[in-house]
Amino acid sequence: xxxxxxxxxxxxxxxxxxxxxxxxxxxxxxxxxxxxxxxxxxxxxxxxxxxxxxxxxxxxxxxxxxxxxxxxxxxxxxxx
Numbered sequence: 001x002x003x004x005x006x007x008x009x010x011x012x013x014x015x016x017x018x019x020x021x022x023x024x025x026x027x028x029x030x031x032x033x034x035x036x037x038x039x040x041x042x043x044x045x046x047x048x049x050x051x052x053x054x055x056x057x058x059x060x061x062x063x064x065x066x067x068x069x070x071x072x073x074x075x076x077x078x079x080x
Contacts, residue, residue, distance in 0.1 A: 004028050012064045019070050
């Protein structure tokens with residue numbers, strides 16, 4: 001996880017990165033998801049801890065994408 005978070009931070013700080021630069025990071029995230037899922041299955045991690053870690057990775061990736069304009073969140077509808 002630390003390697004992925006550091007790579008995302010470096011990418012966020014770059015002035016004008018290309019969108020293709022996130023592809024290797026996405027590969028690392030897929031590998032991390034697999035490792036986290038295996039740890040949960042084996043009982044090394046509690047399932048909520050695994051879910052929190054996967055969520056943290058996804059959230060950081062999305063923040064980098066929003067920061068560089070590669071992703072625009074949809075406006076959420078407010079139902080009253």
